[in-house]
Amino acid sequence: MSETTVAPKTPTLPEEWREPLIWLAILCTLIALFVPLAFLAGDDGVAKPLRTPAGLCVILIAGAVASVRFKGWFGDILLFLSAHVTAGILLFMLPAYTGAAGWGFWLLLAGSWLLAWQVVTRLSDRRLNGYKQTLLDLAIPILFGLWLLLLWEMIVVGAGVPYVLLPPPSQIGARIAESLPLLWADFQQTFLLGVLPGYIIGCGAGFIVAVLVDKVPFLQRGLLPVGNMASALPIIGVAPIMVMWFGFGPSSKIAVVVIMIFFPMLVNTVAGFAAAGNMEKDLMRTYAASYGQTLSKLRLPNAMPFIFNALKINSTLALIGAIVAEFFGSPTVGMGFRISTEFGRLNTDLVWATIAVAALAGSTFYGLIALVERRITFWHPSARG
Amino acid sequence: MTTDAMASPVSKSRKGLMSRALSGTVLPVIVVVLGIIAIWYVAAISMNSTFQRSLDARAEATPSTVEFVVSTLNQERPVLPSPHQVAENLWDTVFNKKITSKRSLVYHAGVTLAPTLLGFLMGTGLGILLATIIVHVLSMEKSLMPWIITSQTIPILAIAPMVILVLDAVGIRGLLPKALISMYLSFFPVTVGMVKGLRSPDKMHLDLLRTYNSSTWQTFWKLRWPSSLPYLFTSMKVAIAISLIGAIVGELPTGAVAGLGARLLSGSYYGQTVLIWSALLMAAFCAAMLVALVGLAENWMRRRMGEKAEAGS
Numbered sequence: 001m002s003e004t005t006v007a008p009k010t011p012t013l014p015e016e017w018r019e020p021l022i023w024l025a026i027l028c029t030l031i032a033l034f035v036p037l038a039f040l041a042g043d044d045g046v047a048k049p050l051r052t053p054a055g056l057c058v059i060l061i062a063g064a065v066a067s068v069r070f071k072g073w074f075g076d077i078l079l080f081l082s083a084h085v086t087a088g089i090l091l092f093m094l095p096a097y098t099g100a101a102g103w104g105f106w107l108l109l110a111g112s113w114l115l116a117w118q119v120v121t122r123l124s125d126r127r128l129n130g131y132k133q134t135l136l137d138l139a140i141p142i143l144f145g146l147w148l149l150l151l152w153e154m155i156v157v158g159a160g161v162p163y164v165l166l167p168p169p170s171q172i173g174a175r176i177a178e179s180l181p182l183l184w185a186d187f188q189q190t191f192l193l194g195v196l197p198g199y200i201i202g203c204g205a206g207f208i209v210a211v212l213v214d215k216v217p218f219l220q221r222g223l224l225p226v227g228n229m230a231s232a233l234p235i236i237g238v239a240p241i242m243v244m245w246f247g248f249g250p251s252s253k254i255a256v257v258v259i260m261i262f263f264p265m266l267v268n269t270v271a272g273f274a275a276a277g278n279m280e281k282d283l284m285r286t287y288a289a290s291y292g293q294t295l296s297k298l299r300l301p302n303a304m305p306f307i308f309n310a311l312k313i314n315s316t317l318a319l320i321g322a323i324v325a326e327f328f329g330s331p332t333v334g335m336g337f338r339i340s341t342e343f344g345r346l347n348t349d350l351v352w353a354t355i356a357v358a359a360l361a362g363s364t365f366y367g368l369i370a371l372v373e374r375r376i377t378f379w380h381p382s383a384r385g
Numbered sequence: 386m387t388t389d390a391m392a393s394p395v396s397k398s399r400k401g402l403m404s405r406a407l408s409g410t411v412l413p414v415i416v417v418v419l420g421i422i423a424i425w426y427v428a429a430i431s432m433n434s435t436f437q438r439s440l441d442a443r444a445e446a447t448p449s450t451v452e453f454v455v456s457t458l459n460q461e462r463p464v465l466p467s468p469h470q471v472a473e474n475l476w477d478t479v480f481n482k483k484i485t486s487k488r489s490l491v492y493h494a495g496v497t498l499a500p501t502l503l504g505f506l507m508g509t510g511l512g513i514l515l516a517t518i519i520v521h522v523l524s525m526e527k528s529l530m531p532w533i534i535t536s537q538t539i540p541i542l543a544i545a546p547m548v549i550l551v552l553d554a555v556g557i558r559g560l561l562p563k564a565l566i567s568m569y570l571s572f573f574p575v576t577v578g579m580v581k582g583l584r585s586p587d588k589m590h591l592d593l594l595r596t597y598n599s600s601t602w603q604t605f606w607k608l609r610w611p612s613s614l615p616y617l618f619t620s621m622k623v624a625i626a627i628s629l630i631g632a633i634v635g636e637l638p639t640g641a642v643a644g645l646g647a648r649l650l651s652g653s654y655y656g657q658t659v660l661i662w663s664a665l666l667m668a669a670f671c672a673a674m675l676v677a678l679v680g681l682a683e684n685w686m687r688r689r690m691g692e693k694a695e696a697g698s
């Protein structure tokens with residue numbers, strides 16, 4: 001056997017064909033040329049098909065072909081520009097085609113979306129150094145999010161979905177800008193008066209009980225299973241009871257939040273205290289460290305990843321608890337109140353505006369805690385990446 | 386910790402019954418539960434006493450302390466019903482009513498459990514699918530993963546009632562809308578857990594499969610999938626619990642027709658506190674059962690895969 005063994009050749013595609021998204025986009029664009037862009041009512045009231053402008057198709061196809069021709073940043077920029085110029089023009093023309101968009105419109109939208117997706121794919125494969133990679137990692141999800149909004153706008157307006165069912169993002173944005181004082185008052189009532197105090201009290205109580213329980217192993221063994229079960233319970237069901245007990249004001253919301261987040265905090269902190277290894281504990285004992293010293297120097301830092309896990313889970317739970325509690329009774333201000341009453345009055349854009357504020361508040365809250373976590377548990381494997 | 390270490394050389398049979406009970410989890414759990422019930426009784430007495438005092442004053446009765454305490458625990462519409470009142474109501478509505486009757490709690494639990502399970506299955510399926518895509522497609526991971534995490538910081542549960550009403554307007558009603566809420570809530574833990582799980586195989590094992598020239602598909606079924614199963618079951622336990630919560634909240638806007646959520650709502654409308662608490666306990670029981678079921682499935686799976694079944698937990 002003098003032959004050298006050759007690895008079995010897997011059939012490889014030629015270079016240009018490895019990016020099927022681009023070719024799919026070109027196919028979409030070519031079909032779009034021959035189908036109407038939209039159906040516009042003429043003077044006689046009869047809907048007339050409108051030809052798809054060839055210029056738009058040319059921009060898309062030129063960008064796609066050029067990006068295959070030029071690799072590297074130049075090709076990516078061309079791809080990016082052609083996808084987004086087309087999408088931008090479509091967005092600009094959109095108001096004229098409300099509820100009248102035809103296949104040409106959808107195909108062009110699909111084409112530019114496919115190209116944008118290809119840009120994301122290419123960007124994901126890039127390796128940069130230092131802060132540039134951080135920026136890129138930030139830009140990719142932002143681009144994805146913007147496209148979600150764009151598709152939402154185009155589909156809702158283009159297909160003529162009734163605004164009562166689902167308003168387009170542009171209308172929600174306008175509504176936010178227009179009713180800022182109202183939204184701010186709701187935010188104050190729900191977040192600053194309900195969520196934050198409840199969060200602090202609930203997490204504090206969970207932590208303190210965990211420290212106390214930690215001294216009594218018997219209680220710890222008993223509380224852990226019970227606490228674990230309680231974390232799985234639909235505790236949100238106590239909301240009507242709390243509203244009955246504490247009235248419509250913020251105190252009932254605080255109570256719901258405290259009850260909801262107490263057990264996750266307790267369970268995680270207890271588990272965190274148990275996370276310190278026996279070796280380290282023995283080491284502290286050989287140093288003749290007191291209980292307090294062991295707690296503050298070894299076990300508390302070790303428990304931090306667990307505690308932050310609970311803090312992060314609780315940030316979302318607290319917001320949910322306060323809003324749902326408002327469904328059962330609240331003064332005439334607050335996010336939960338706004339959502340339920342404005343929906344009853346079919347002001348869906350205001351409902352969505354409130355949801356957007358809630359989402360922003362929730363994400364910011366979560367993000368802040370995650371940032372603090374990074375600073376404090378920088379030594380943990382999960383933070384080092 | 387230390388008692389375990391010291392007791393280990395001593396054989397089990399020589400340990401007293403008491404010390405074995407102390408080192409296990411059963412007795413501590415019983416003590417904690419009894420403690421909670423005791424606190425509940427004390428709270429019930431103190432919270433109901435104001436109303437009872439005004440009742441007595443109106444009736445111009447001067448009850449002894451014992452009589453007073455007994456009557457606080459047996460009010461018709463107490464601020465906080467006592468445990469035995471709730472237990473009585475639970476017993477009555479679970480066992481003494483026909484399952485098909487609208488007064489049976491079993492019927493309402495069934496109404497809630499159906500969308501819970503459907504949503505859980507859909508959510509788990511979606512979670513596994515998303516995780517598989519994320520693990521295999523880099524651009525998906527980079528663009529989708531941050532949004533999946535953000536999606537959970539949105540208090541979706543808070544808008545669940547609205548989602549239900551919108552779907553109702555479109556003509557989707559019955560089981561599906563509630564199941565969709567459950568799905569939205571339950572896909573997240575599964576996705577996050579499965580991304581971790583599908584990435585959990587050793588680099589060595591992955592390299593080994595590469596030397597075998599195995600396809601992505603083979604690597605998935607023979608290595609990634611089996612090693613992700615423990616992660617799958619852990620996240621499924623979380624997922625099934627929140628999918629129950631989703632179904633309950635999803636029932637709130639249907640105008641208290643049927644289901645545990647509707648029971649909560651009608652109880653709060655009519656001030657029937659006993660009703661609320663028994664619905665809550667029923668929900669707690671359902672949650673515990675569902676999580677236990679997933680745990681059973683996990684143990685079965687572990688045994689089938691040749692692992693020793695985990696004791697407890």
